[in-house]
Amino acid sequence: MNQHEPIPSRMSRKRKKNRRSLYRSIAIGMLSFVTGGLMLTAVYLSIIINKWRDVDLTQIENIEQSSFIYDVNDNFITSIYGVENRIKVSLSELPDHVKNAFIAVEDIRFYRHHGFDIKRLFGALIQNIKQGRYAEGASTITQQVVRNAFLTQKKTIHRKLQEIYLAYRLEKLYSKDQILQMYLNLIYFGKGTYGIEAASRLYFGKSAKDLTVAEAALLAGIPKSPSTYSPFNNMEESLKRKDLVIDLMVKYGYLSREEGEKAKAEKLIFAKPSPRSYPHRFFMDMVLEEAADILGVSEEALLTQGYRIYTTLDRQLQKYVEELYSKDELFPRCPASGIPCESALVVLDVPSGEIRAIIGGREYLDGSTVIQKGLNRAIQMPKQPGSAIKPLLVYGPAIEYFGYTPVTFVLDAQAQFGNYKPSNFDGRYRGWVTVREALADSINVPAVRILKDIGIQNGISFAEKFGIPFAEQDRYSLPIALGGFYKGVTPIQLARAYAALADNGRYKDYTTIRRIENSYGITVYQSKPVKKQIMSEEGAFILNDILRSAVENGTATRLKDLNIPLAAKTGTVELPDTAEFAGIDGVKDAWIVAYNPQYVVTVWMGYDNVDRQHYLPPDAVGGKYPAEVAKAIFRYIYQDEKAPAFKKPANIIEVKLDAKALKEQRKAFLASPLTPPAYVITEYFTPETAPTQQSDYWMPPQAPSDFKVTLNDAGLPVISFKPQDTFAAYNIYRLEEDRNTPLFIHQIKRETLDKVEWTDTFVDRGKKYTYFIVPIHPEVETDGQPLQGTPTAHLSVVVPLSAESDGAPQAESTSENIDRADVTPQQSRRKTVYLRLLD
Structure with missing residues (x-):
């Protein structure tokens, strides 16, 4: 040991030992904390990852996406979507x-x-x-x-x-x-x-x-x-x-x-930003409703599943119709308030029942989304159809089941049916008219007579097959013959009904959709129209041909100058006969249905609610404003193509009739070789109803039968006979002892074949008088004189000197022949008398 190195004290060694123990404790504590944290984190992650595993990632393939609408030519119209446009x-x-x-x-x-x-x-x-x-x-x-x-x-x-x-x-x-x-x-x-x-x-x-x-x-x-x-x-x-x-x-x-x-x-060209909206909203509403019904889904779901919906819409025609409806001059205003009328329109494709264009009102008013729909008057607002119902309720069943033909005669005269007294719109009454005339001119009284004749229930049953709805209150009501319904019909219902007529009596429901594909392009729906024969082809053709007369010379003549084959029926509903409208001359509803074998166009004009501030002017009849709209549409449709004509069924017979005989005798006769061309008309019949008898109207008239000359109680000559032809006039001639030339003394013209009597009061007592009758044809001339028939025999009688004679002796009969030139009517001191039966 270095002697200079200090020896550690016991105290210093103890302090070092304590310091190491502290570090160890801190390290252990920190390790425990970290370990605990990691363990807690692991537990936490384990828990939440288990929850995250529940997320089905394959659902990403089912994201919401917009659906698409296409027109009749498969051209894209618009996309429709819910919250997300995708x-x-x-x-x-x-x-x-x-x-x-x-x-x-x-x-x-x-x-x-x-x-x-x-x-x-x-x-x-x-x-x-x-x-x-x-x-x-x-x-x-x-x-x-x-x-x-x-x-x-x-x-x-x-x-x-x-x-x-x-x-x-x-x-x-x-x-x-x-x-x-x-x-x-x-x-x-x-x-x-x-x-x-x-x-x-x-x-x-x-x-x-x-x-x-x-x-x-x-x-x-x-x-x-x-x-x-x-x-x-x-x-x-x-x-x-x-x-x-x-x-x-x-x-x-x-x-x-x-x-x-x-x-x-690069210069970028941006699309014009626009608020969320959809074109042709009336049609789009119908598409969404029909598609949701077909697929069995809600309309909300329809917006998010990426469907491709191929519709029946002719978009160019729809755009034209929408432009047409923006022209105020085509729509009359209420005379009292100046408020423009409402209108609805349907263009239906006849062979398929597909809607090509539709208008539910002059404007589309709704909420802000595709689910919030506006009022579509074409399908949602029934109105009284007026005379537009006559072909379906009256004339259709009469022709189909009760033997009526276009030349069946019906009396147009004032009549009372219980408490109901119908009147004609123009206040005129025409006497005997044919079915063709009554329907083409939309005469009211004949329609009521026919419905009463065939039975209200039969008329209703027939019209119901065409999809026309009736309320219980309508089922015993003669006014329905003139469209006086309790509720009414919609434009689409009338269009569908007339489409059945145009399609030779085959009924089918209307549609807005041809097919639907899902988001993978797989067809999930294909329209297949189901047609039902509800009227014979022959009956439908005859009714269509009668309604062509409405265009040629009836209530729909505004369509005539289109020069295309069209049939049409107008309807005009007068204001109610109530105290509210007392003193007001106006119209409640105006209709036209115009059609050919390809298209039906139905137009309604009027107001949602009719009152003293909301009614059409008196000239706003179906043949005026609605006809102008229909005319514009047909002109647009056929501007570059030829319109089809109605095809005559094989079982229909085309017959040449004598128009004069028809009018004079109220019966259909075949035209004869003598019938003047101006009086030859063409008419259509079924084999069961076709006439077979040839007209003799232009033949020399027959001599009357049962010709007699007797003396009455006053000793005066009485000439009696029975006419043989209703068209003939009968000239009575007299020969006197002191004259060699027959004297024309009287003419009789009657419209029936009943026996006729006439008394000659201008005679002298004690003289002998000889009488004969020459039948003439007033309509036919030969050498400037009426065509004569064979004269009767000559009958003579002597007028007694006194009125107190012994009875009335039989006149003498002579066989003296008189040349026809000698019996030409001459100026007589007697006035010609025409006797006619009153209807």
């Missing part, structure tokens, strides 16, 4: 520069990491420590996918750990390309728009597959902060961000420097 797109559909733009700005090592990027994670950690807050998240594309699909946007350590864990799991389940595709379909671009496809359409009005480099770069810059970098919010910041993305694409070798400069210089 259109899924496949990665293979996108150009490389779209994918590269997002990788460059969001996750350059995307194809090299396993869900999270350690380098970026630590870099972000350092920045967060420097700033003293959670500022940067360093999330990879995979992490953004799980965050957007399953997690909240709150910036917490717990959420970040969960994000990393789920990202790691996601990379075990899916390939990098699948994850990138998920990302591009999930990310938010502002304005309620999710995914690259919807964003491309929102900002540039094009599909993502058509994006340029500059457009792709601008979109890639938005997701970091859509409120800041959306060009609709901040154009300057958006363009700066776009250039940054391009610079990154150049930096990482996705673009050359020249390509980058070119992309920066």
Whole structure:
């Protein structure tokens, strides 16, 4: 031992020993703390990871996406969506520069990491420590996918750990390309728009597959902060961000420097921003309702499942109709208030029952979303149809089941049916009219007579087959013949009914949808119209042909100058006969249904609620304003193509009739060789109803039968006979003892074949008089004189000197022949008398 080295004291040795014991205790304590912390952390992670394992990552494939609507030609109309406007797109559909733009700005090592990027994670950690807050998240594309699909946007350590864990799991389940595709379909671009496809359409009005480099770069810059970098919010910041993305694409070798400069210089053309809305809303409402019913899902679910709905809409026609409805001059105003009327319209394709265009009102008023629908008057507001119901309720069943033909005669005269006294709209009564005339001119009283004749129940049963609804109050009511329904019908119901007539009596329901595909392009619904024969082809053809007369010379003549084959029926409903409308001349509802074998157009005009401030002017009949709208539509449809005509069924007989005989004798006769061309008309019949008897109207009339000359109690000559032709006039001639020339003394013209008597009062007592009759045809002339038939025999009688004679002696018959030239009517001192039966 060095003698100079001090010897440690007992006290100092004790202090060192105590210090080592303290360090050991501290170390043990710290180790225990760390171990406990790690154990607690392990337990914590074990618990929460078990919960995180419950997340079904495959559900990411079922993200909400918009559904799509297409027109009749499979052209895209619009997308419909709930909260999120998203259109899924496949990665293979996108150009490389779209994918590269997002990788460059969001996750350059995307194809090299396993869900999270350690380098970026630590870099972000350092920045967060420097700033003293959670500022940067360093999330990879995979992490953004799980965050957007399953997690909240709150910036917490717990959420970040969960994000990393789920990202790691996601990379075990899916390939990098699948994850990138998920990302591009999930990310938010502002304005309620999710995914690259919807964003491309929102900002540039094009599909993502058509994006340029500059457009792709601008979109890639938005997701970091859509409120800041959306060009609709901040154009300057958006363009700066776009250039940054391009610079990154150049930096990482996705673009050359020249390509980058070119992309920066590109002038971008943006789509016009617009509030969320849908075109053709009346039609779209019907599509959503029908599609939801077909698929058995709610309308809300329909908006989020990515369906492709191929509709029946002719979009160009719909746009034209909407433009037409913006023209105030086509729609009358109430005379009292000046308030314009409402209107609804349907254009139906006859062969398929598909709706080509529809208007539910002059304006569409609703809430702010597609689920909140507006009032569609075309399908939701029944109105009294007026005379537009006559073909379906009255004339259809009369022709189909009760043997009525176009030339059946019906009396148009004032009549009382119990407590009901119908009147004609124009106040005129025409006497005997044919079914064709009554329907074409929409005469009211004949329609009521026919419905009473065939039975109200029979009429209703027939119309119900055409889809016409009736209230219980209608079932014993004759006024329904004129459209006086308790509730009424909608334009779509009338269109559907007339489509059955136009389609040769085949009924089918209407539709707005041709087919539906799911988000994978698989057809899940295909429309197959089911047709039901509810009226014979022959009956439908005859009724259609009668309604063509309404266009040619009836209530729908405004359509005539279109020069296309059309049938039509108008309807006009007068104001109620109540104290409220006393002294007011106006119209309640006005209709027209115009059609051919291809299209039915139904137009209604009126008011939702009729009162003294809401009614149509008196001239707003169905044949005026509604007809003008229908006319414009048919002109548009057939501006470049030929309109089809109604085809005659094989079992229909086309017959040439004698119009004069029909009118004079109220019976259909075949035209004869003598019938003047001006009096030959064409009519259609079934084999069971076709006339077979040829007209003899233009033949020389027959001599009357049972010709007699007797003396009455006063001793005066009485000439009696029975006419043989209703069209003939009968000239009575007399020969006197002191004259050689027959004297024309009287003419008789009657419309029946009943026996006729006439007394000759201008005679002298004690003289002999000889009488004969010459039948003539007033309508036919020969050599300037009426056509004569064969004269009767001559009968003579002697007028007694006194009126007190012994009875009435039989006149003498002579066989004296008189040349026809001698019996030409001459000026007589007696006035010609025409006797007619009163109806």
